[in-house]
Amino acid sequence: MERQALLQRAENMRRSSLSFFVRNGHLSIITLLACVVGGGYAVSLMPVESSPEVKIPIGIVSVPYPGASPGDVEKLVTDEMEDVLKNLDNLKTLTSSSTEGMSSITVEFEASADIEESIRELRDEVDTARTKLPEQAEDPIVTEVRADDRAIITFTMIGTQPLDEFKTQADKLEDIIEGIKGVNNVTVSGLPQREMQVLISLQKLQGFGLSIADVTRAISNNHIDFPVGSILTDDFYYQASLKAELRSAEELESLAIVSRNGQPVYLKDIAEVRYAFAEQATHTTLYTAETGEYQNAVSLGVFKKTGENLVRMTDNAKRAVEEFAKQLPPGMQLLVTDDESDRIAQDISVLLRSAWQTILIIAITLYLALGVREAIAAASAIPILYLITAMGLAFIGETFNFLTFFALILSLGVVIDTSIVIIEGIHENMNKHNMNPEESALASVSSFKAPLVSGTMTTIAAFLPLGLMTGIMGEYVKHIPITVNITLIASLFTALMVMPPVAVWILRRAKTEEKEPLLARQFDRLAEWYGRNINRILHSKKERRRWLWSMVVAFLLSGALFATGIVQFNLFASQDINLFFVNIAAPEGTSLDRTKEITKDVETIIEKTPELVRFVTVVGGGGFNDGFGGGSVGASHKASITVTLTDPADRKIKSYDIAKDLRKDLRSMTQAEVLVEELSGGPPSGADIEMRIIGDDVRSVQEFAAVAQAELKKIEGISDVTDDLELSPGEYHLTPKRDRLQFFGMTARDLGSIMRSSVFGDNTSEIRRSGEEEDIVIRIDYRDRLCLQDPLTQLLETRDEVTICRSNPEDISALLSMQIPTPSGQQVLLSEFIDVELVSAVTTIRHYDSNRVVNVRGNVDEGFVLSDILQQFNKKLDEIDVPDAIQVQFGGENEDTAESMASLARASIVAMLLIFVILVYQFKSFRQVFIVLTTMPLAVMGVLYGLAILRLPLSFPGMIGMVA
Secondary structure, eight states, X not given: OHHHHHHHHHHXXXXXXXXXXXXXXXXXXXXXXXXXXXXXXXXXXSOBOSSOOOEEEEEEEEEEOTTOOHHHHIIIIIHHHHHHHTTOTTEEEEEEEEETTEEEEEEEEOTTSOHHHHHHHHHHHHHHHXXXXXXXXXXXXXXXEETTOSOSEEEEEEXXXXXXXXXXXXXXXXXXXXXXXXXXXXXXXXXXXXXXXXEEOHHHHHHTTOOHHHXXXXXXXXSOEEEEEEEEETTEXXXXXXXXXXXXXXXXXXXXXXXXXXXXXXXXXXXXXXXXXXXXXXXXXXXXXXXXXXXXXXXXXXXXXXXXXXXXXXHHHHHHHHHHHTTSOTTOEEEEEEEHHHHHHHHHHHHHHHHHHHHHHHHHHHHHHTOHHHHHHHHTHHHHHHHHHHHHHHHXXXXXXXXXXXXXXXXXXXXXXHHHXXXXXXXXXXXXXXXXXXXXXXXXXXXXHHHHHHHHHHHHHHHHHHHTOOHHHHHHHTHHHHHHHHHHHHXXXXXXXXXXXXXHHHHTTOOSOOOOOTTHHHHHHHHHHHXXXXXXXXXXHHHHXXXXXXXXXXXXXXXXXXXXXXXXXXXXXXXXXXXXXXXXXXXXXXXXXXXXXXXXXXXXXXXXXXXXXXXXXXXXXXXXXXXXXXXXXXOTTEEEEEEEEOOGGGOSXXXXXXXXXXXXXXXXXXXXXXXXXXXXXSSXXXXXXXXXXXXXXXXXXXXXXXHHHHHHHXXXXXXXXXXXXXXXXXXXXXXXXXXXXXXXXXXXXXXXXXXXXXXXXXXXXXXXXXXXXXXXXXXXXXXXXXXXXXXXXXXXXXXXXXXXXXXXXXXXXXXXXOEEEOTTSOEEEGGGTEEEEEEOOBSEEEEETTEEEEEEEEEEOTTOOHHHHHHHHHHHHHHSOOOTTOEEEEEHHHHHHHHHHHHHHHHHHHHHHHHHHHHHHHHSOHHHHHHHHTHHHHHHHHHHHHHHHHTOOBOHXXXXXXXX
């Protein structure tokens, strides 16, 4: 009777479109080949990158104001820009930092905003605000933030050659790399810029009754190319232009500045003109653990263009660098010190290994349970459905990144179920009901198409909330549901359309009766045992109650696993990779030489790190991963160390455990703040805890920030507690004496221009050499005489064209003793025009929504829960007397995830309703649907107990696994 019903189903199925490929075997082969070819072509087209291209709704406005103090930058630039930008549409937050010579404003838009339109509006408003800025401020730069905007491969050049040779080779290599397809730009660290230095003798300048403004004006007026126009000669028009640009140091020296008593005063009479490297602002070294040696280095960080294939681009770059290294001078080497493509290759290797392991396990299981032909048929479904998935991903513009790899690995155990069900149905129809392969395939599809479609749709609905999350995290994780859902649809198509004809083709090849599968009888015995016990439970009221209450108790106990801390919640667990970063910040104003000494102490500790391969140190804040954020133009007090370990497969200790131990060792460092940072395993975010102390009164904000920081440090499980309040040694306020200015016919602008050029220098003019424009820097020569008389210094500055002796006034008296020529020709001491006051100051003034703010940050140690630490700190905060004018707000991972999780919760309600509707349509019964839904908490319970046994935290990947 059952066989007749199945034959009738098969006959009815022949009239369905789902039987098309079963009835047309040759077309099914063509379709299968099309899937293989199309999928392979799609795989070759899809770019490979480390992180997905997340559209972050953030723009940064940078306004350089060279030589200006943080207070002046805040008042004259930041405040003016914020007044304009605070009226932008869809604005979420407006934060800024005003440092020496730089204003940086971060504009964050609502996640729902059109980021391209928002950035366009931002650029328009910035152009409008340009007229309100000081003349000395440079043009604002608007930058759109990208999640993957970091160097994907870093080449480091080492050797003992002079700086000029490093510069020559680095420039050549930079040009070669930038010419490679897919490279966006190359940043060079460890090389100062070349410049034409005009070092004016203050004594000679005053002797001729000149000011530095006279010199800068003479150079600017005579260093110019000017178009003249067209001249008609012999019926032809010829273009004419004045070629007056200065081309060399000799031409500059021969420039007449003024005339005195009928005799010209040349630049060489009052200044030294030299073409040299600028004062070294950064210093880069490479330490190799194998040799224990430090070597001077220049690092080149390579950034890729959006949408380019990371692996292909880095392979091309490495081949080009390998060829270039062959022609380097003896003693110079090129090393790859960081390579993102290696981590991508590891992800691909894990995916392929997992795929083959899954195929093998499925094949072995089906072979033992059903037979060898059924095993081959089911195992062949995996590459087919993944190739179809690749076509879908390529069609919508997705890339291969670690999130899509994770989603593909995650879906392995889910998507193959549909094909296994169809294959098992065909096997049962052939062996139990004695049907031929074609009838078995049609009957199997007819029997299981509805539950398979419903099951697949409910899984798609379960992943739907992840695609509807808002915020940066929503943009980040949406690639998982997109990939999984495409894979699920591909698996359904494969199971219902592709696999039945494949199974028919494989199974009808059987010439003789196959042996009974090895585990067939064992599975029959297991089914009998299960049926006997489930019948006993279902037919006994007492047994049903006992099982029901045991499940309730077990579920409640699983919830207690969080409360007791047995199972912890860690949204994005640390990654075990081969590098991390150590960032150093000495007190503001620390000289580069002193920062080198402090960094050397840190390096001595890092040298003892287990599994160490090398580390690259950049002193001067020029590292590729400056963990302290944007700094001032001169960041001589900062350093960044990139630590490289052996590959994860070759070591027993995890990288995050090594970093954790190093944090403990570095706590003895008191000369500077030292942070050990690892690459995030999730979307870009700040520290685990970020507390904003907001208020108008700077002193009150500073005092309360110190109290909050001290209380946070007392909580167990918190490390790297810092604030972003950077106090400077002080700031001189120079107040003009208005009456004296008026008496001598001077203005405050005249005075400010002379002082600025004398101390900071004037670099408004440029000179072209070898096709490159380089600054002409005009300043008073304040170099130390003893430094200049040192024989070694003279040799190095002459031979290597470097700047060793720094040209800065020794103290304020050197500036005050300078004589200023007045319009009447008198020479008057600068001290006659100004009053001097030394006041305390900060190096960075930060705003949050136009209010002054100090941020206190901290990271949660491994084994501790963020929510528990926040709860403890809030209790302490209740005991502290918070001033009325002070606001305390929390950010960091807590703020970054709160919005996204709230949207996830809202979308989950929609998903549950959608799943409910799908199941009601399938079962035509509310009672059966509720029975099915009761399995969901039981599944969650099983996951929690499994995590407890394995001593693993519940992380974001774990939550995705629960959904699957």
